[in-house]
Amino acid sequence: MADRTGLESAPALEARELTVTFPARRGQGSARAVDGVNLALGRGEVLALIGESGCGKSTLARALVGLIPPTSGEIRYDGLPLQRTRSGMREFRRHVQLVLQDPYGALNPRQNVHDAVAEGLRLHGQRAGLTRKVSEALEQVGMRPPEHFFDRFPHQLSGGQQQRVVIAGALTLGPDVLVADEPVSSLDASVRGEILKLFLGLRDRLGLAALVVSHDLGLAWNIADRVAVMYLGRIVEVGTVEDVLLRPQHPYTRALLAAVPSTEEREATAVLRGEPPDPTAIPSGCRFHPRCPLRATLPEDAAQRCLTDVPVLPPGTGTRQVACFHVEDGPPAPAAPAEQIEVTG
Amino acid sequence: MTETAVRRPELGPGEPLLDVRGLTVTYRSGRDPVYAARGVDVTLAPGETLGMAGESGSGKTTVAMSLLRLLPVDADVTGEIRFRGEDLLSVNWARMRAVRWAEASVVFQGAMSALNPVKTVGDQIAEPILLHEKVGEKAARERARALLDSVGVPSRRVTSYPHELSGGQRQRVMMAMALACGPDLLIADEPTTALDVIVQAQILTLLTDLVKERGISLIMISHDLSVLASTCDRIAVMYAGRLVETGPSRVVITHPLHPYARALAGAFPTLGDPASRRAPGGLPGDPPDLREKIEGCPFAPRCPEVEDRCRTGVVPLVEVVGAPDREAACIHVPGYDAAVARG
Amino acid sequence: MSTLEHDPAPVGEPAEEKAPSRLAPIGRFVVSLLRMPTGLFGVLVMLGFVVLALSAPLFIHPSDLSVTQADGPLLAGPRSGYPLGTDPAGRSVLLLVIWGSRTSLAIGVMATLLTMVLGAGIGLMAGHYQGRVGRLLMHVTDWFIALPSLPLAIALAAVLGQGATSITIAIGVTSWTGTARLVRAQTLAVEARPFIERARALGATDTQLITRQVLPNVMPLILVSSTLTVASAILSEATLTFLGLGDPTSVSWGSLLNNAFMQGAVTAGAWWYLIPPGIAILVIVLGFTLVGRAVEHVLNARVQPR
Numbered sequence: 001m002a003d004r005t006g007l008e009s010a011p012a013l014e015a016r017e018l019t020v021t022f023p024a025r026r027g028q029g030s031a032r033a034v035d036g037v038n039l040a041l042g043r044g045e046v047l048a049l050i051g052e053s054g055c056g057k058s059t060l061a062r063a064l065v066g067l068i069p070p071t072s073g074e075i076r077y078d079g080l081p082l083q084r085t086r087s088g089m090r091e092f093r094r095h096v097q098l099v100l101q102d103p104y105g106a107l108n109p110r111q112n113v114h115d116a117v118a119e120g121l122r123l124h125g126q127r128a129g130l131t132r133k134v135s136e137a138l139e140q141v142g143m144r145p146p147e148h149f150f151d152r153f154p155h156q157l158s159g160g161q162q163q164r165v166v167i168a169g170a171l172t173l174g175p176d177v178l179v180a181d182e183p184v185s186s187l188d189a190s191v192r193g194e195i196l197k198l199f200l201g202l203r204d205r206l207g208l209a210a211l212v213v214s215h216d217l218g219l220a221w222n223i224a225d226r227v228a229v230m231y232l233g234r235i236v237e238v239g240t241v242e243d244v245l246l247r248p249q250h251p252y253t254r255a256l257l258a259a260v261p262s263t264e265e266r267e268a269t270a271v272l273r274g275e276p277p278d279p280t281a282i283p284s285g286c287r288f289h290p291r292c293p294l295r296a297t298l299p300e301d302a303a304q305r306c307l308t309d310v311p312v313l314p315p316g317t318g319t320r321q322v323a324c325f326h327v328e329d330g331p332p333a334p335a336a337p338a339e340q341i342e343v344t345g
Numbered sequence: 346m347t348e349t350a351v352r353r354p355e356l357g358p359g360e361p362l363l364d365v366r367g368l369t370v371t372y373r374s375g376r377d378p379v380y381a382a383r384g385v386d387v388t389l390a391p392g393e394t395l396g397m398a399g400e401s402g403s404g405k406t407t408v409a410m411s412l413l414r415l416l417p418v419d420a421d422v423t424g425e426i427r428f429r430g431e432d433l434l435s436v437n438w439a440r441m442r443a444v445r446w447a448e449a450s451v452v453f454q455g456a457m458s459a460l461n462p463v464k465t466v467g468d469q470i471a472e473p474i475l476l477h478e479k480v481g482e483k484a485a486r487e488r489a490r491a492l493l494d495s496v497g498v499p500s501r502r503v504t505s506y507p508h509e510l511s512g513g514q515r516q517r518v519m520m521a522m523a524l525a526c527g528p529d530l531l532i533a534d535e536p537t538t539a540l541d542v543i544v545q546a547q548i549l550t551l552l553t554d555l556v557k558e559r560g561i562s563l564i565m566i567s568h569d570l571s572v573l574a575s576t577c578d579r580i581a582v583m584y585a586g587r588l589v590e591t592g593p594s595r596v597v598i599t600h601p602l603h604p605y606a607r608a609l610a611g612a613f614p615t616l617g618d619p620a621s622r623r624a625p626g627g628l629p630g631d632p633p634d635l636r637e638k639i640e641g642c643p644f645a646p647r648c649p650e651v652e653d654r655c656r657t658g659v660v661p662l663v664e665v666v667g668a669p670d671r672e673a674a675c676i677h678v679p680g681y682d683a684a685v686a687r688g
Numbered sequence: 689m690s691t692l693e694h695d696p697a698p699v700g701e702p703a704e705e706k707a708p709s710r711l712a713p714i715g716r717f718v719v720s721l722l723r724m725p726t727g728l729f730g731v732l733v734m735l736g737f738v739v740l741a742l743s744a745p746l747f748i749h750p751s752d753l754s755v756t757q758a759d760g761p762l763l764a765g766p767r768s769g770y771p772l773g774t775d776p777a778g779r780s781v782l783l784l785v786i787w788g789s790r791t792s793l794a795i796g797v798m799a800t801l802l803t804m805v806l807g808a809g810i811g812l813m814a815g816h817y818q819g820r821v822g823r824l825l826m827h828v829t830d831w832f833i834a835l836p837s838l839p840l841a842i843a844l845a846a847v848l849g850q851g852a853t854s855i856t857i858a859i860g861v862t863s864w865t866g867t868a869r870l871v872r873a874q875t876l877a878v879e880a881r882p883f884i885e886r887a888r889a890l891g892a893t894d895t896q897l898i899t900r901q902v903l904p905n906v907m908p909l910i911l912v913s914s915t916l917t918v919a920s921a922i923l924s925e926a927t928l929t930f931l932g933l934g935d936p937t938s939v940s941w942g943s944l945l946n947n948a949f950m951q952g953a954v955t956a957g958a959w960w961y962l963i964p965p966g967i968a969i970l971v972i973v974l975g976f977t978l979v980g981r982a983v984e985h986v987l988n989a990r991v992q993p994r
Contacts, residue, residue: 052543052544067885090891093889093890098886100882102882108883110905111904119887120891122900123887123892161631188632189609191628192627193628197625221617221621222622259542259546261574263574263599271543272546272547
């Protein structure tokens, strides 16, 4: 299946200048969990959003499904801005659904499988043909025969089965987009592959687009078409999986890749030092500059720019973008008009 | 090295630091007994690093905890655990307490809950020192500072409480605690599971350096084969309480012999490998219920290469022909039939 | 790459120990409850009293209860025909105690219903709407907690007039706060769990969330709390009636105790008049409490996460 990097139609789901701010716990200003993010998910594409904990990827995922209202910026479904009215949100929910990390916690312990899968339909008042739709959804996720599982309760299922039930529940409303937050990280290693295969299968059979949030680069390699790397509330690099994971340009992406365990001897210096700063105290300019190994090698005036200017990625998709002034596919100089950059790699 | 009052019998040349034979652990707390480990053999030379790989229910944590007899009282443990020639399963509790921490220590999983939230980290690091050695509080404090420094935490943090530190720092504190009495063996139970990739790399580098510097033997437990392969010399893969494959880590992860090891390795794809691009490796089914006595190979229900004879009798761990440092418990291993015939 | 390649393999048998029982969940619950010695005893006591209370009209005639028509010896000790002796009006104490259970149970149950509806309702709201509404509700609750319940109950009953209704209301108004705080705490705990987020993502409105997701998970707590509340409501009823706030013409345990004291049963040494109502209260409170604890135990055991 060819890489879907170009787009003929509007993106399925898009964030424009999205910002989500939380009041800080100790009263010191606010934490910008998501800070001006532009991200687009094309129809039928799998986009992996990779980042470490605290980078805001989970907050971004929840904002994209409408669970967290953004502080500023907008979310678009199919090119149209999201209506935050009751009916608007209900309509939206039929198209964009969520799969969470902890499958056992995501299921109401008092509902059996049938009811858990039927919940979405019931909430929207679509009771016609309920059991048939539940059976279909369970078949789609590989739980056959479906009737066999109707009476089971979550604690009687394995982790992989629980996650399948959650996915089936999301499928009953017939969505075009699935947003999955760490869908396999709490599952056993040998079970993960099956669930990942399921995501790919759903894309192939139903044309579902998927935004998969994870800290696992291997997952992106396994199932994603494109990958976006997030650091401290902003996207720092986006492009096809081959480009970003094999030819990374942003120093943070390179640090992530260098940190992946491998059997080759690793130099001590290759490991990035320190930890990401608190979202209440975001560094000026390029927020990665205090830890950036590339900056240490730059001449004085170039390095100074990292402190004063913020590398901004223009909205758009299907292109290779890197939020760093000192790499090949970095953003254009501020004076020049914003242009799409051709993929050259 | 530290001066301790603990008896440390010298090892002869070529004598292993740890020699476990036929370790079998059965939990008898509930209605049905749970066969957590069955007949596990492990050997560890001084300074050697061993990774124990497996998923939940594989028995790896059970085996590791049993080495220091840290299992609950209702656990039935049989076999031999020879540490420096002494069988730890038959020593008295006083000797066991002396061994614990001073000669072998554990870095527990989940540093968040393993640290006492109401004591400073300095106190917690000093605690085992005060328990095992005849030193005063001031000296113990000093040692705690030095240990914090050696794990990369600023020594002024000795008066901090656990909640004031980040996840990575807490894991480093756990390591400092484990090293406090200068043990010969360190058991690390999923030391990086809850950590991000970069912090994980930092911790693994630190662990590797510390272990090499001090000549400590390391047993690391993880479900992540790639972590084990990058840190340990050898890997032992466990499934349903049994060893299914052992060998040098690099070879096991790149050319696994046992179908389960192959599936586990497939769960951690190498970036750039076209074979795993849009092709997640997976395994249908679920790990077996350890309450049942399993007939035949425990992996048979899920094995893509299963044959009838896998389901009866016992499939023992045999040495691989042509690779004397590798073992696997599978009928498809070269030399299996001959090895079984030999008995 | 054909689509079949990504078809997930059929998932095997769900992991499970033994074949599931054929009973409905209610049946299984009752069986587990009765397996516990405390549960069994408590249920037997409860049932015993309820059966007695309901069937009392079948073997107790109005004449047995009438002060004027009773024909037994006056304030006599236990003897044949009168196993627990008689009161100063010649009525059988045993029959009085059995009849008294009707009022006590009725008021106990009604007051509990009031308490539960009020307490659970406010608790759920306070837990779900955590902003201004929630804080306001908690302030109201705290205010009611600060009020001393017995004087308040007495004042209420005095204002509303003597009788069963005023006692029921008085008990309800002073007891709901405990339930409200419990339910609010449980609501907060339940709402922190991921399945609530999932329900929101599926499109649930606030009402749907509370009724479909939160309530079923809070229900066990409410059930347990109810059984314990019945016990304390019966006790409260006895207290208030004993203090003279009940209907003087109706027979209840509290009124029996009241009469016993007023008519000098203590000085007369008429222990058979004084002790039985007290023991009846004791036993029924014990029964309900044991059932409450057993229910809690059974419900917790079944829903424990793996």
